[in-house]
Amino acid sequence: MNEIVQKMGTSFHILEMSLEQEEYLTEMVHGALKKHSQDDINFLEVTQLLDQALTSVDQLKQLNTENNNCETADIFDDEDELF
Incomplete structure (x- = not known):
């Protein structure tokens, strides 16, 4: 999970996003990964x-x-023989 967040953070310069957009996307991905990990x-x-x-x-x-x-063994003695 941390590796994904770290790789995304280092690749934002390729996407030419503003700092605010980077932070939003990072939080969104981190939150989703954290939720799935907790699940x-x-x-x-x-x-x-x-x-x-x-x-x-x-x-x-x-x-x-x-x-x-x-209990079954206790009920019958040697003296209690049937025929």
Whole structure:
């Protein structure tokens, strides 16, 4: 992002723009790039949070399965045989 802004700033003399036009264009490009960078950061953060949520759900499912297996094993003793 900084490289793009820097290259544009050094190439304005080719475009023969006034200082005011250069500043406006630089701010516009810098703002757009900054916004897109922030959107990318937000997307990555949301993706990481969703991954963590899915991991937690998987862990809860596993614990639930283990608890159900333990409860089932406790209900039946060696003495409780059917035929």
